[in-house]
Amino acid sequence: MQPTKISPATLSKLAKLGIHHRADLLLHLPLRYEDETQLAPIDTVQAGETVQVQGTVAHSEIVFRPRRTLVCRIEDEGGELYLRFLNFYPSQQKQLAVGKKIRVIGEVRMGFYGMEMVHPKCRAVDDDTPLQQSLTPVYPTTAGLSQPILRKLIVNALETLPLPDTLPDALLKKMKLASFAESIRLLHNPTPDIAASELEQRRHAAWRRIKFDELLAQQLSMRVHHKERSQRAAPKLDAHGKLTARLIKALPFALTHAQQRTYAEISRDLALPHPMQRLLLGDVGSGKTIVAALAALQAIENGYQVALMAPTEILAEQHYLKLRDWLEPMGLAPVWLSGSLKKKEKQHAAEKIASGETLLAIGTHALFQHSIVFHKLGLAIVDEQHKFGVQQRLALRNKGKSDVGRVSTRKDENADSVGLKPDLHTTEPHQLMMSATPIPRTLAMSYYADLDVSVIDELPPGRTPVVTKLVSDARRDEVFERVRVACVEGQQAYWVCPLIDESETLQLQTALETYQLLTETFPELRVGLVHGKLDNAEKARVMAAFKAGELQLLVATTVIEVGVDVPNASLMVIDHAERMGLAQLHQLRGRVGRGAAHSLCILLYQQPLSELARSRLKIIFESNDGFAIAQQDMQLRGPGELLGARQSGVAMLRFADISADEDLLDQARLIADKLLRDFPDAARAHLQRWMANKQDYLHV
Ligand code: ADP
Ligand code: MG
Numbered sequence: 001m002q003p004t005k006i007s008p009a010t011l012s013k014l015a016k017l018g019i020h021h022r023a024d025l026l027l028h029l030p031l032r033y034e035d036e037t038q039l040a041p042i043d044t045v046q047a048g049e050t051v052q053v054q055g056t057v058a059h060s061e062i063v064f065r066p067r068r069t070l071v072c073r074i075e076d077e078g079g080e081l082y083l084r085f086l087n088f089y090p091s092q093q094k095q096l097a098v099g100k101k102i103r104v105i106g107e108v109r110m111g112f113y114g115m116e117m118v119h120p121k122c123r124a125v126d127d128d129t130p131l132q133q134s135l136t137p138v139y140p141t142t143a144g145l146s147q148p149i150l151r152k153l154i155v156n157a158l159e160t161l162p163l164p165d166t167l168p169d170a171l172l173k174k175m176k177l178a179s180f181a182e183s184i185r186l187l188h189n190p191t192p193d194i195a196a197s198e199l200e201q202r203r204h205a206a207w208r209r210i211k212f213d214e215l216l217a218q219q220l221s222m223r224v225h226h227k228e229r230s231q232r233a234a235p236k237l238d239a240h241g242k243l244t245a246r247l248i249k250a251l252p253f254a255l256t257h258a259q260q261r262t263y264a265e266i267s268r269d270l271a272l273p274h275p276m277q278r279l280l281l282g283d284v285g286s287g288k289t290i291v292a293a294l295a296a297l298q299a300i301e302n303g304y305q306v307a308l309m310a311p312t313e314i315l316a317e318q319h320y321l322k323l324r325d326w327l328e329p330m331g332l333a334p335v336w337l338s339g340s341l342k343k344k345e346k347q348h349a350a351e352k353i354a355s356g357e358t359l360l361a362i363g364t365h366a367l368f369q370h371s372i373v374f375h376k377l378g379l380a381i382v383d384e385q386h387k388f389g390v391q392q393r394l395a396l397r398n399k400g401k402s403d404v405g406r407v408s409t410r411k412d413e414n415a416d417s418v419g420l421k422p423d424l425h426t427t428e429p430h431q432l433m434m435s436a437t438p439i440p441r442t443l444a445m446s447y448y449a450d451l452d453v454s455v456i457d458e459l460p461p462g463r464t465p466v467v468t469k470l471v472s473d474a475r476r477d478e479v480f481e482r483v484r485v486a487c488v489e490g491q492q493a494y495w496v497c498p499l500i501d502e503s504e505t506l507q508l509q510t511a512l513e514t515y516q517l518l519t520e521t522f523p524e525l526r527v528g529l530v531h532g533k534l535d536n537a538e539k540a541r542v543m544a545a546f547k548a549g550e551l552q553l554l555v556a557t558t559v560i561e562v563g564v565d566v567p568n569a570s571l572m573v574i575d576h577a578e579r580m581g582l583a584q585l586h587q588l589r590g591r592v593g594r595g596a597a598h599s600l601c602i603l604l605y606q607q608p609l610s611e612l613a614r615s616r617l618k619i620i621f622e623s624n625d626g627f628a629i630a631q632q633d634m635q636l637r638g639p640g641e642l643l644g645a646r647q648s649g650v651a652m653l654r655f656a657d658i659s660a661d662e663d664l665l666d667q668a669r670l671i672a673d674k675l676l677r678d679f680p681d682a683a684r685a686h687l688q689r690w691m692a693n694k695q696d697y698l699h700v
Contacts, residue, residue: 004156013145014153021692025157028150029187029210029655030137033196034105034121037132043079045108045115052105053081054125057098066474066607072096073113074104081108082116092122101125107611118608135190135199154188166213166686168679175212175667183209202655211656212664217690218653219672220683233427234275235304235378239267243297246330251290258282258458259291265454266295266432270379276430279385282456283626284436284590285463291456292381293323295432300332300359304378307399307429308362311384313338313536314543318565319383320362327360337363337372340536346371368395377429385433399429436590437583437630457627465624466593466601470577470617473606479573480521482602487525487552491597492569495555496588497531498576507557508533514575515555526550531557558584560591567595577603577620578613582633585620612636 003022006014014020019028040051055074063069070085070093083104085092096102106120139150163181165172172179183206190199198204202211248255255263262280269276282288296306308323310316320336327334335358337349346366352358356375361367365388377399382388433451471479483493495518497511508531515529528551530542539559545551547566554560554569558580572592577585585603593599605617619632656664675683 001159003160016142025154032138033135042076047110050107054103057100084118134192178205178209215656215668219668236273237270237299237302240301243301244294256458258456262454263291263294279451279453280434286456288434299379306360306379308381316364334360334362339366379430381432383434466599468601486571493553493571496574499579511557525552527553529555532559570597570599572601575604578605
């Protein structure tokens with residue numbers, strides 16, 4: 001068999017899944033399996049089961065309530081089953097015409113008319129269409145990449161690539177681990193004697209081998225990179241306490257214990273001659289900004305520059321304004337740099353940064369464009385770091401690299417992935433990353449293999465928790481009225497427009513329509529609109545008007561998801577909340593409840609809800625605690641999807657579950673040391689297989 005040629009379009013979809021090399025296909029393992037080896041008689045199926053049945057279409061019609069839906073009834077000898085399709089093509093409708101024989105597989109539930117399946121997988125059959133011989137793997141995938149195509153690519157990779165074991169034989173025997181090749185083949189193509197449940201619960205020996213390998217790779221890379229970092233150089237930024245103490249004294253509030261502790265951790269790192277790479281994790285509203293400001297002042301006290309970067313213009317500007325308020329009284333004027341500045345202003349800012357006149361630069365990714373050269377960058381702070389790509393963070397780190405004695409080239413960045421070749425002749429800035437996507441600490445540590453993590457686990461006092469309500473779309477009118485009354489009474493509200501298939505254009509369209517509808521419905525209110533396609537100046541103008549209370553109601557897309565801080569806003573409606581992920585809902589909800597007023601978040605949802613959407617809404621309804629939500633999110637979706645891992649294609653642990661697989665983790669720790677000591681080639685090969693994609697990420 002020849003390796004299949006893969007089209008550029010498919011390659012870019014694979015990249016979204018974190019598959020960049022053919023060998024990565026091997027490690028793209030099934031999420032679950034479909035059992036198409038059997039047919040269940042319809043009268044035996046039970047709600048909650050996923051089964052395959054076969055029958056003849058007895059009825060087929062399109063109904064329009066609550067929304068356009070194709071509803072069919074199929075029958076076999078003993079029973080009948082309804083099928084519902086919310087989105088369907090004419091071809092599907094034809095396939096499901098009365099009299100056709102079809103085979104469907106899906107989850108059964110109790111519907112209005114009786115047992116039903118929503119969006120089952122269907123295919124036309126005749127009396128002697130054979131059943132599948134083994135379980136059908138179902139892979140994680142992305143829009144536009146179908147299961148059959150993905151399956152074919154994986155089968156091809158299995159047949160054309162070598163599958164050597166990276167671990168020495170003796171070790172495998174001693175640890176009673178299955179071989180890599182056998183494990184991989186079995187998981188992609190299980191033999192008929194294995195039950196789907198055993199595979200899906202990941203207890204099978206094949207899974208144990210894969211999970212062990214993954215944990216081992218993680219342990220190896222942590223050791224390698226930790227060692228590597230401790231051999232790199234960074235400016236030693238001692239805590240003199242001059243400026244930091246002044247700021248603390250001038251604040252209108254006292255730091256929480258968690259803020260003091262996390263700043264102390266950062267402060268200690270900055271005073272070391274090696275680059276800090278620390279992640280500051282804290283729930284929405286936990287007060288990360290002031291901790292970042294203190295870190296910045298510590299660098300400034302030592303005569304070094306600081307760059308503070310945020311992923312959106314809205315957020316960056318907010319930081320700029322806040323830090324200006326805090327620091328100007330000390331005679332420190334931050335410089336603002338964003339893509340929307342006029343050319344001349346940009347040039348002016350760039351000059352101040354290059355000459356060292358300004359010690360603090362705040363902005364968007366404009367900060368790491370080529371034309372921006374820092375005089376003496378000592379600390380780079382990245383807010384909402386998971387929103388940035390790996391490349392962008394690398395670029396910022398390179399900005400601060402200064403050569404001492406010899407010229408360094410970009411190539412050093414990807415220096416031998418396993419061998420330790422630190423470049424002792426350059427210094428690089430310290431890095432502080434911040435994230436409001438709270439994740440369990442253990443996950444954070446393994447996810448960001450090489451980062452140190454500080455957690456703000458306490459909210460500032462005096463916050464009133466946001467009350468969350470779930471409201472069915474059928475009661476939309478009542479929600480409208482509620483918004484009107486709130487605004488008339490002097491509150492401010494957000495109306496967040498739905499996500500539509502991740503399509504920005506469609507999302508924009510709904511935002512425009514919603515804006516129009518709300519303006520017409522409430523002629524007495526001052527309504528504003530903000531979305532990603534507005535130019536930056538306009539965006540800033542709308543946000544400023546909302547912040548100043550000139551606008552009462554702000555219609556927004558998810559651009560307001562991160563960081564936006566308007567304390568007077570106390571009501572938020574999230575339209576089609578069922579389409580959003582937990583982390584996103586929690587982030588959005590964090591935009592209210594920032595002042596002393598009682599805040600309300602209304603989650604408008606549309607029936608019918610999928611199981612997943614129902615669980616998500618239940619969790620967000622029941623909890624306000626970002627960490628608890630993240631924990632449950634991890635259980636719902638698996639750790640790989642947290643933290644925007646999907647977008648960046650980087651998920652450190654895709655298979656192992658650090659809570660359930662603790663025994664494997666312990667073994668991996670021991671073996672990692674042994675391997676590095678006694679079998680360095682095996683360690684190298686192992687890291688190559690598992691981490692080839694993640695090198696850059698780990699270097700950031
Ligand atoms: P986040 O962690 O989400 O970035 P911010 O830094 O924006 O949170 O802080 C949220 C709000 O809480 C801001 O208005 C900030 O000034 C305020 N704040 C921060 N720390 C404290 C504190 N210790 N006591 C009272 N208010 C605080
Ligand atoms: Mg913030």
